[in-house]
Amino acid sequence: MLDSPTVSPWRTTVRKTRSCMEPPLSDRASETLGSASILRSSVRLRPESKWEGVAMKRGAWGVIAVVIALAGLGIFSVQRLEGSAPILVTDEKVVLGPKGWNLIIDLEDHDSGPRSLQVRLLDQSGSRSLAEKSFPGGSLAGGDSEASRQHFELHLDPADLRVPDGTATLVISARDWSWRDGFAGNRSELSIPVLVDTRPPQVALVSGLTYIKRGGSAAAVYRLGEATAQDGVRVDDIFYPGFPHPSGEEDLRVALFAVPVEASEQPSIRVVAVDSAGNEGQVRFPARVQQRIFQQSEIEIGEPFVERVATPLAHTAGLPEGDPAETFQGVNEILRGRNETTIREELAKAPLGDRRWTGAFRQLPGSAVMSRFAELRNYSLAGQPVSQARHYGFDLASTAHAPITAAAAGRVVFAEDLGIYGLCVLVDHGLGLSSLYAHLSEIDVEPGDDIEGGAILGHSGATGLAGGDHLHFAVLVGGTYVNPMEWWDPKWVRSHIDVRLKPPRS
Known part of the structure; x- marks a missing residue:
């Protein structure tokens, strides 16, 4: 039975591993049976080892999954524990007067998102909350990404607040959805000085x-x-x-x-x-x-004048050029309005706060006044009314290309072409008083020049909306045209202006 073919394979296997020193037959049979028993045992264990490998693989993957989960949780926790505080932008100071104050607050947080905003007032009576606002979000996910910027407006009325005149402080605080500070979030705070003043100046x-x-x-x-x-x-x-x-x-x-x-x-x-x-x-x-009565005058214009004078001005200004009546109306009204706006803007930029002139203004030497102040001019073309404008200032006639002199000392604030006024110079004389010189053929000064009375500004001409060589001269107080005749009158200047500029009597 030991040599039975049914066991020969196991025996062959054993033989392949035996040494040259074979033991007796009985020993060999015993050895063979023992080896077969061991091999049978091995055969029985092989299926169990396969499942153990699978289990080991599954265990390894589980460990990896846990590690990845822990790593992800760590990254998520780091993100949620970010330490960037919300950004608050608002006024540097608040002055509370009778009309109140519109407080504008911009809140921004792109990391965790804004969570809350609070505005408190600290004054002599203590601390009080003026406004509180919460923003959407949660401790796990943080704030809404589309709500990372918030705009907040609050009107402060001293009457409603019942705050006394004096100083106070606005405290503006904000938190985000970070896990910092025991999940309360990062905090920003601004302290804004407040001046409460409801009493009018004397x-x-x-x-x-x-x-x-x-x-x-x-x-x-x-x-x-x-x-x-x-x-x-x-x-x-x-x-x-x-x-x-x-x-x-x-x-x-x-x-x-x-x-x-x-x-x-x-x-x-x-x-x-x-x-x-x-x-x-x-x-x-x-x-x-x-009261005064201001005269009116009727002026007939022809198509040649419109074509020669008004059409080039309309073209430069981008106004209609076809119909002569429409062309002149656009220049005399629309362009005139633009030019008047420019004059007031230039004079208001940096008015001189000191008096530069002395005594009365000086009329252009050798000139004659050829118009009336503030007369209302009615223009017609081919017998039909086309436009109307009030003529502020005086038209002064002299020799052609006459030297144009400054009426008083001051500073040149404008010296260039100005539509209907042609080449034009504006002089600031201080304290809100200024003079205008228009229709010049050339300009000899520049903005910023400090000049004395009598200084040559340029020469007369017919530029702009002018029918011939002359000087258009005007005086302004603030942005208002006034009668130059008063400022040419030494007696009027002494009794109405100079007396007010001297030190007052005790």
Whole structure:
């Protein structure tokens, strides 16, 4: 049985591993049976080893999965534990006056997203919350990515807040959805100084009763009880700024003003002062307005004039050029309006705060006045009305290409072509007083030049909307045209202006 073919394969296997020293047969049979038993045992164990490998592989993959999960959790935790605080942007200071203050707050957080915003006021009575706002999000996912920027507006009214005049502090704080600070989030805080001022500045008149003609000028002298953001004289809705008085006396101010030709029949004239909080103090200025009648004139224009003078101006300005009546109307009204806006903008850029002129203005030597101040000119073409404009200033006739001199000392603020005015020069004489020189053939000065009275500005010509060689001369107070005749009159200047610019009597 030991040599039975049924066991020969196992025996063959054993034989292949036996040594040359074979033991006795009985031993060999025993060995063979033992080996077969061992091999059978091995055969029985092979299926179990296969499943163990699978289990080991599954265990390895499980470990890897746990590691990856832990790593992902770690990365997620690092992101959620970001330490960038929300960004707050708002006003550097707040001044609470009678009109209140519109507080604008911009909040930004691109990491975890904004979570909350709080505004508190600290004043003499303690601390109080003015506003609180929460933004969408959660501790796990953070804030809404589309809501990373927030805009917040809050109107502060001192009457509603019942806060006394004085100083206070606005505390603006914000948090995000970070896990920092025990899941409370990163925090930003701003402290904004607040000035509460609801009392109007005090204004005291120094100058007395003043007589002023419609289209004329005057001066007001007054004292201020505190520093102001703006002060001057208001005539109806037109404001004329005040300047330090030439005497140099502290808190003493002077404002040149005008009663415009188009002012109401009984214009309101008040000295006003506005502080940084928007409080306005005012006092009625004692003035008697003397009425004037302004003449009208009828001017017939021809097509050759329109073609030669108005059409080039319309072309340059981008206005209609076809129909002669439409062309002239566009130049005389639309372009004129643009030019007047430019004049006021140039004069308002940096007005001189000191007086540059002395005494009366000087009329162009050897010139004759060929027009009336503020006359209303009615233009017609082929007997039909086409346009209308008020002519401020005087047309002065002299020799062709006559030297044009400055009426008084000052600073050149404009010197270039200006539509209907042609080559034009504007001179600032200080305290809101200026003069205009138009239709020049050439200009000999530049903006920024400080000039003396009588200095040559250029030469007369017929540029712009002009029918011949002449000087158009005008005087302005603030942005209002006034009668140059007053400023040419030494007696009027002494009694209405110079007396107000001297140190006041104690």
